[in-house]
Amino acid sequence: xxxxxxxxxxxxxxxxxxxxxxxxxxxxxxxxxxxxxxxxxxxxxxxxxxxxxxxxxxxxxxxxxxxxxxxxxxxxxxxxxxxxxxxxxxxxxxxxxxxxxxxxxxxxxxxxxxxxxxxxxxxxxxxxxxxxxxxxxxxxxxxxxxxxxxxxxxxxxxxxxxxxxxxxxxxxxxxxxxxxxxxxxxxxxxxxxxxxxxxxxxxxxxxxxxxxxxxxxxxxxxxxxxxxxxxxxxxxxxxxxxxxxxxxxxxxxxxxxxxxxxxxxxxxxxxxxxxxxxxxxxxxxxxxxxxxxxxxxxxxxxxxxxxxxxxxxxxxxxxxxxxxxxxxxxxxxxxxxxxxxxxxxxxxxxxxxxxxxxxxxxxxxxxxxxxxxxxxxxxxxxxxxxxxxxxxxxxxxxxxxxxxxxxxxxxxxxxxxxxxxxxxxxxxxxxxxxxxxxxxxxxxxxxxxxxxxxxxxxxxxxxxxxxxxxxxxxxxxxxxxxxxxxxxxxxxxxxxxxxxxxxxxxxxxxxxxxxxxxxxxxxxxxxxxxxxxxxxxxxxxxxxxxxxxxxxxxxxxxxxxxxxxxxxxxxxxxxxxxxxxxxxxxxxxxxxxxxxxxxxxxxxxxxx
Amino acid sequence: xxxxxxxxxxxxxxxxxxxxxxxxxxxxxxxxxxxxxxxxxxxxxxxxxxxxxxxxxxxxxxxxxxxxxxxxxxxxxxxxxxxxxxxxxxxxxxxxxxxxxxxxxxx
Numbered sequence: 001x002x003x004x005x006x007x008x009x010x011x012x013x014x015x016x017x018x019x020x021x022x023x024x025x026x027x028x029x030x031x032x033x034x035x036x037x038x039x040x041x042x043x044x045x046x047x048x049x050x051x052x053x054x055x056x057x058x059x060x061x062x063x064x065x066x067x068x069x070x071x072x073x074x075x076x077x078x079x080x081x082x083x084x085x086x087x088x089x090x091x092x093x094x095x096x097x098x099x100x101x102x103x104x105x106x107x108x109x110x111x112x113x114x115x116x117x118x119x120x121x122x123x124x125x126x127x128x129x130x131x132x133x134x135x136x137x138x139x140x141x142x143x144x145x146x147x148x149x150x151x152x153x154x155x156x157x158x159x160x161x162x163x164x165x166x167x168x169x170x171x172x173x174x175x176x177x178x179x180x181x182x183x184x185x186x187x188x189x190x191x192x193x194x195x196x197x198x199x200x201x202x203x204x205x206x207x208x209x210x211x212x213x214x215x216x217x218x219x220x221x222x223x224x225x226x227x228x229x230x231x232x233x234x235x236x237x238x239x240x241x242x243x244x245x246x247x248x249x250x251x252x253x254x255x256x257x258x259x260x261x262x263x264x265x266x267x268x269x270x271x272x273x274x275x276x277x278x279x280x281x282x283x284x285x286x287x288x289x290x291x292x293x294x295x296x297x298x299x300x301x302x303x304x305x306x307x308x309x310x311x312x313x314x315x316x317x318x319x320x321x322x323x324x325x326x327x328x329x330x331x332x333x334x335x336x337x338x339x340x341x342x343x344x345x346x347x348x349x350x351x352x353x354x355x356x357x358x359x360x361x362x363x364x365x366x367x368x369x370x371x372x373x374x375x376x377x378x379x380x381x382x383x384x385x386x387x388x389x390x391x392x393x394x395x396x397x398x399x400x401x402x403x404x405x406x407x408x409x410x411x412x413x414x415x416x417x418x419x420x421x422x423x424x425x426x427x428x429x430x431x432x433x434x435x436x437x438x439x440x441x442x443x444x445x446x447x448x449x450x451x452x453x454x455x456x457x458x459x460x461x462x463x464x465x466x467x468x469x470x471x472x473x474x475x476x477x478x479x480x481x482x483x484x485x486x487x488x489x490x491x492x493x494x495x496x497x498x499x500x501x502x503x504x505x506x507x508x509x510x511x512x513x514x515x516x517x518x519x520x521x522x523x524x525x526x527x528x529x530x531x532x533x534x535x536x537x538x539x540x541x542x543x544x545x546x547x548x549x550x551x552x553x554x555x556x557x558x559x560x561x562x563x564x565x566x567x568x569x570x571x572x573x574x575x576x577x578x579x580x581x582x583x584x585x586x587x588x589x590x591x592x593x594x595x596x597x598x599x600x601x602x603x604x605x606x607x608x
Numbered sequence: 609x610x611x612x613x614x615x616x617x618x619x620x621x622x623x624x625x626x627x628x629x630x631x632x633x634x635x636x637x638x639x640x641x642x643x644x645x646x647x648x649x650x651x652x653x654x655x656x657x658x659x660x661x662x663x664x665x666x667x668x669x670x671x672x673x674x675x676x677x678x679x680x681x682x683x684x685x686x687x688x689x690x691x692x693x694x695x696x697x698x699x700x701x702x703x704x705x706x707x708x709x710x711x712x713x714x715x
Contacts, residue, residue: 220670258673259659340681
């Protein structure tokens with residue numbers, strides 16, 4: 001890079017923000033390298049030797065789970081869409097309850113490295129393993145795209161001269177390199193550290209901010225709700241009303257922003273109404289807006305709650321618990337750790353709406369998704385150093401967020417490729433060394449694809465994309481895990497057909513929605529995806545179909561479960577012969593030692 | 609604990625043990641899930657049918673915002689705390705039952 005280019009890039013960089021971000025990245029990489037010395041064998045790489053304490057593991061799961069969507073996306077979406085966006089943080093946190101109630105304990109007792117391991121063990125079918133592996137990759141890539149957008153947005157904020165794609169490439173390359181060298185043992189330590197970094201980075205700046213510019217309830221109170229007295233200021237609790245900035249034309253109205261069934265869930269109906277002649281609009285909206293909006297809300301809830309229970313990069317962590325009881329305790333702690341975290345991001349969105357409304361006019365990397373990063377600079381009017389330091393802290397948190405989730409996803413996708421595709425299908429006879437080389441090669445391959453995909457998604461909201469990954473997980477892995485754990489009549493054929501149909505329908509629907517949204521973009525993406533533009537006029541005529549495509553969980557999850565039941569009934573002869581023993585291993589307390597017995601018999605019977 | 613020889617006619621391997629195990633565990637999980645889902649799926653219904661009530665101001669928050677954005681998290685912690693306590697107790701009971709059954713050989 002020639003000096004003038006470098007100068008243009010560094011011009012306008014705040015030294016504090018840069019320093020905090022740089023330290024986070026440097027510490028992450030240093031920890032990865034340090035732990036490299038202690039992770040020698042392939043087994044260490046995959047599940048950290050299964051010896052992680054409850055506290056460490058809970059912090060690590062939380063660290064891995066709190067992605068760019070949680071750290072930046074939730075705040076951005078609450079700012080842009082209001083109340084309806086609250087379903088995201090709530091269901092992200094509460095979906096863990098489903099995991100705890102139905103899946104965490106049995107899965108840990110069964111003892112397998114990954115979901116594909118479980119799929120094979122439960123149905124004695126190597127073929128099914130291959131099918132199950134696909135979804136680790138599908139869900140993983142869908143989930144990495146928003147992380148990459150988070151990286152692009154953050155770097156574009158720190159280096160005002162840097163294009164979006166450069167940030168994606170830079171961060172993607174650094175993390176890929178780190179994972180290829182460190183493996184998961186490094187990641188466990190790093191993830192746990194990153195949880196606390198994120199918690200600190202979201203809570204400290206917001207408390208400082210609130211003490212200066214007004215508290216959560218005051219800022220919410222400044223927005224007029226339907227049924228409030230005419231003057232919004234009278235609603236505010238306490239005597240000090242907050243001073244709001246004037247809203248730009250693009251910002252949603254107070255009444256629809258603060259109340260349920262707002263801009264997020266009514267987008268499709270509003271677009272349909274806009275396509276109608278003006279005199280029919282009011283009647284059409286009155287008839288369709290709220291019912292469709294309710295449908296959207298329920299579909300979103302199903303996707304997020306069931307999807308959490310089917311995320312491959314989270315499930316793999318439960319195997320690092322020493323036993324089933326520890327797995328349950330870990331889940332409890334995870335719910336507390338992430339629950340506390342999720343109270344904070346909406347506060348950024350609410351204050352951002354009142355005090356930084358100019359973000360409504362920004363697009364792509366300059367839009368509401370960066371409110372968490374930029375909001376602390378409001379304090380620069382009091383003291384420029386405090387504003388910069390706090391903004392630097394939230395930037396560091398954002399780095400922690402997308403780096404940890406991207407690393408986690410990279411490990412599970414790489415694991416699927418190296419452990420399943422290479423180690424089981426291509427070269428089962430490979431030795432320890434060859435497996436390690438395969439792991440590293442796979443990491444670089446997966447990382448590169450993720451970077452390329454990340455460059456395409458600048459116009460899409462971070463949180464929305466993560467919601468789609470959840471919808472795919474909800475329609476594929478969740479039915480698979482839930483049904484195979486609790487219903488002994490399930491067969492491999494039933495599981496495979498249900499999972500594939502549900503998952504692929506969700507995948508197709510989500511992709512179609514994204515293509516049509518990208519076609520609307522005014523930048524380069526609009527040109528690339530121009531072929532999908534006619535889809536938008538189709539959506540305008542059929543808003544219900546648009547909602548069912550944008551939030552497919554409400555039909556794909558029941559579809560997957562129904563198919564599983566019907567096909568399993570039809571192929572009832574192929575229920576595994578030792579199903580009673582399998583169910584015992586899944587459900588009987590570990591103290592009875594059934595697992596060891598099962599393994600001995602399996603080997604004696606000339607198993608695999 | 610060394611496993612017993614694979615004769616498989618003791619209590620642990622019996623059909624009735626597995627059935628009661630599954631039934632009791634699923635019963636507990638389903639009860640907790642029902643409580644959770646009633647609250648989670650009931651919120652949109654309240655928003656839909658009682659918008660006036662849910663827009664009531666509570667210290668600046670709307671009631672709906674306060675319930676969902678703040679109070680829902682502790683509610684879920686309570687359910688999961690109860691579930692974990694009950695399910696660990698349940699496992700202890702099952703272990704006792706299985707061991708007692710094995711020593712009596714027929715219960």
